[in-house]
Amino acid sequence: xxxxxxxxxxxxxxxxxxxxxxxxxxxxxxxxxxxxxxxxxxxxxxxxxxxxxxxxxxxxxxxxxxxxxxxxxxxxxxxxxxxxxxxxxxxxxxxxxxxxxxxxxxxxxxxxxxxxxxxxxxxxxxxxxxxxxxxxxxxxxxxxxxxxxxxxxxxxxxxxxxxxxxxxxxxxxxxxxxxxxxxxxxxxxxxxxxxxxxxxxxxxxxxxxxxxxxxxxxxxxxxxxxxxxxxxxxxxxxxxxxxxxxxxxxxxxxxxxxxxxxxxxxxxxxxxxxxxxxxxxxxxxxx
Amino acid sequence: xxxxxxxxxxxxxxxxxxxxxxxxxxxxxxxxxxxxxxxxxxxxxxxxxxxxxxxxxxxxxxxxxxxxxxxxxxxxxxxxxxxxxxxxxxxxxxxxxxxxxxxxxxxxxxxxxxxxxxxxxxxxxxxxxxxxxxxxxxxxxxxxxxxxxxxxxxxxxxxxxxxxxxxxxxxxxxxxxxxxxxxxxxxxxxxxxxxxxxxxxxxxxxxxxxxx
Numbered sequence: 005x006x007x008x009x010x011x012x013x014x015x016x017x018x019x020x021x022x023x024x025x026x027x028x029x030x031x032x033x034x035x036x037x038x039x040x041x042x043x044x045x046x047x048x049x050x051x052x053x054x055x056x057x058x059x060x061x062x063x064x065x066x067x068x069x070x071x072x073x074x075x076x077x078x079x080x081x082x083x084x085x086x087x088x089x090x091x092x093x094x095x096x097x098x099x100x101x102x103x104x105x106x107x108x109x110x111x112x113x114x115x116x117x118x119x120x121x122x123x124x125x126x127x128x129x130x131x132x133x134x135x136x137x138x139x140x141x142x143x144x145x146x147x148x149x150x151x152x153x154x155x156x157x158x159x160x161x162x163x164x165x166x167x168x169x170x171x172x173x174x175x176x177x178x179x180x181x182x183x184x185x186x187x188x189x190x191x192x193x194x195x196x197x198x199x200x201x202x203x204x205x206x207x208x209x210x211x212x213x214x215x216x217x218x219x220x221x222x223x224x225x226x227x228x229x230x231x232x233x234x235x236x237x238x239x240x241x242x243x244x245x246x247x248x249x250x251x252x253x254x255x256x257x258x259x260x261x262x263x264x265x266x267x268x269x270x271x272x273x274x275x276x277x278x279x280x281x282x283x284x285x286x287x288x289x290x291x
Numbered sequence: 292x293x294x295x296x297x298x299x300x301x302x303x304x305x306x307x308x309x310x311x312x313x314x315x316x317x318x319x320x321x322x323x324x325x326x327x328x329x330x331x332x333x334x335x336x337x338x339x340x341x342x343x344x345x346x347x348x349x350x351x352x353x354x355x356x357x358x359x360x361x362x363x364x365x366x367x368x369x370x371x372x373x374x375x376x377x378x379x380x381x382x383x384x385x386x387x388x389x390x391x392x393x394x395x396x397x398x399x400x401x402x403x404x405x406x407x408x409x410x411x412x413x414x415x416x417x418x419x420x421x422x423x424x425x426x427x428x429x430x431x432x433x434x435x436x437x438x439x440x441x442x443x444x445x446x447x448x449x450x451x452x453x454x455x456x457x458x459x460x461x462x463x464x465x466x467x468x469x470x471x472x473x474x475x476x477x478x479x480x481x482x483x484x485x486x487x488x489x490x491x492x493x494x495x496x497x498x499x500x501x502x503x
Contacts, residue, residue: 028315028316031315034484034487035487038484038487038488038491039491039495042488042491042492042495042502043495043501043502081486083489084485084486084488084489084490084492085482085485085486085489111337111340111341111344138344139344141345141349144400144401144404145400148400160348196408199408200404200405200407200408201404203408204404204407204408204412205404205407215482216478216479216481216482216485217478217479217482219478220471220474220475220478224413224416225408227413227416228415228416228419229412229415229416231408231412231416237478238478238481238482238485239481239485239488240481240485254489254492257492257502258485258488258489258492261484261488261491262481262484262485262488265484265487265488266480266481266484269480269484
């Protein structure tokens, strides 16, 4: 066997061995790649992207005392990705002295909203600059009804009290009484329904946060028509928002782990492709 | 001091997480147990939640407190009962009517909304003049947007064979589609890692107290 043939033979064997690697090794690498940076943070720099800056600017453009609508359209399965964005936006709204009307199109959104309220309760005065109106069924139809008469959909808050008794709700009629709506969304009903009804039909500016999986589907709505004003897509974007607000939270803490995990995935993709190429090369030779 | 129930909840959450993760090594009784518990608890939770947060406030409360103003709610109530008839084979035909009504209404509402949001407004958003953008970077992005939209649409135009000029444009469309699939895959990988980070923050922080 010539020297060239020997080197090709050993390379194709390596390719075969690599392609047979037990996937559990990959799981272990990912686990370590995520755990170690959480325990020993490296402090990688976080760059703010234009879409997140648009969301920040929209909240910033509201005047003190303006009323904003936050819709919690997700459940605990998406909590790690969306909750940090919701927390950061509520903190931003508190800093700007905005009035927060919180609702949920997903049943579990109510308890996730309450978690944030309990954390921030020192700066939130219930009924004055914050109210939790709870969950409403109906999705798109419910949003349409809110556009006609908001109180018809939410006559009572999550505790069962008449919303007319609270300062924050006293003169609310429809979407015209809100500066914008932010949907924290991980599916249907969620951000798409808000864009379709509140944005495109009633002209209320729509923004918010989605899971990273859904993000590519929402990017086309950020356009000249301003169907969607910015987007906090996934944990990385939530970390960017935390940076803008100036209060690092769980998203920022997870960014080192996210970067290292991505690096590991990239390395394995390269290894996988090299193995595929070597195997293909060998098959061709054998043929 | 953290109360007993909070600590218990954290321990149950941690052990359930580890049981589910154990499937990554191989299928085992811990995984099966956690999976069955999850399915059972979810079903029970949704059942109770729907009764207390949907049926009682939206139907029963309104009918009991002010029947005269809300008697029309008897119709959706009746439709709901008809839908439940699906569980009795003899009367399952009754369930077809509320389902037909739901599908018809949803399709009618969605058609108008999707047409406005996903067709008309999206087309208008593509009708842009890059020469008026004011900056070279924005203009370049807008040109990419126009070329990507048109070539992507040409790829899905099947009434003309993809050869010659049409074939070239369709091939350009494939490149844009591949880039969008790659971006979607990247976002998906990012989302899964984010969920893992969330669970590890819970295990290392809330459970073991190792995170600052």
